[in-house]
Amino acid sequence: MPEESLEHLDWSAPVVRTTRVTPNMQRITLVGGDLGRFESSGRPDERLLLAFPPDGAEKRSYTVRRWNPDALEMDIDFAVHAGGAAAQWAARAQPGESLGFSTASGWYAPPADAAWQLLIADMTALPAVGRIVEELPGTARVHVIAEVTTRGDRQEFATAAAQTTTWLHGSGNGTGDSLLAEAARDWVRPDAPGYVWFAGEAKVSRVVRRWLRHELGWPADRYDVIGYWRDNKEEWVARYETVREQIEAARDSALAAGHDFDSVRDAVDAALDRTGL
Missing domain, CATH: 2.40.30.10 (Translation factors)
Structure with missing residues (x-):
């Protein structure tokens, strides 16, 4: 978070x-x-x-x-x-x-030329999605991929924008593996400049960010990816303490090399992956 x-x-x-x-x-x-x-x-x-x-x-x-x-x-x-x-x-x-x-x-900042937006969220980020969608102008085009606990947790948001939604039920949210990253990959992106906003579990955020930054090659101003929470946090923190020096060394090395924020984040994410975190 x-x-x-x-x-x-x-x-x-x-x-x-x-x-x-x-x-x-x-x-x-x-x-x-x-x-x-x-x-x-x-x-x-x-x-x-x-x-x-x-x-x-x-x-x-x-x-x-x-x-x-x-x-x-x-x-x-x-x-x-x-x-x-x-x-x-x-x-x-x-x-x-x-x-x-x-x-x-806050983080949400779509570029002025974004012809479409993709908002990806689990239950913890659904409130932010609701406010984003409700405040969009009628010229906006947005698709939401939301992972909720049950079908009853779907919400309708009043908006002037052209909105479509993919609902995922019973996955993620601390109950099992999240399907958000897979659903985002499967969604057919319009052939025009866009913007992606993700918020949810921290490890899933790394997968989504890697897809956008390294597989699609998008610049940092085309997306905002935020880890809101961490599954099995107490266990994760205990494991992190055993490899803290490795993670911090990767961060410090990237900083010393004069890398920008996103490159430093790449280095930390790679170190977390290497240590199984």
Whole structure:
């Protein structure tokens, strides 16, 4: 999951409403409090760091599903699943509780000449997809590939854009192997300049990024690929500690060689692959 600034986590806002959007998606609506200090990044996939009650010790990054600055009202959607203190809190949250939050950042940035967009997401990124699609103009052409827990977790998004969707059910999302990368490869891309946005499990993000950057040879401004979470994180972290020096050496070598950000990321991804991570 991308690192977020811990700045301003003393900000908080009260929960005023909870809504079960689909069987495995819970919406928490915040109103007032310190939301008057919140400054949107202006990007529809913007994420902020949340500090969960009662003591704020549990911190996780989540998408701003909807932001109304006039009413100081914010929706945050949570993929509800077994385990995970944040998801458990969201499933039980009641009006009157207070949620800490930070400033926001986002990645979505299609080039001006993009004639089409491909948005690829699992349940954790579906809130960002919803906001992106809803804010697209009528001139936009977008295809969504979404991997959800059950058929009941499909969502309809009101949009002026020309939108099509491929739904995948019962794969990924911590229940098994993801089919997102395979589905993205199989989708027939229009013969025109485009843009791809992916967000989901970290290892799947490496597969998608490798496909775009190395197999298709796309420049970095044609895609944004973000790892939102990591499957079996505790096990992964334990294994990472045993090979940390190898990963950091690969990173430092690329930095010392003066490589750009994407080349440094290539070096780190290759080292993770070599170590089985």
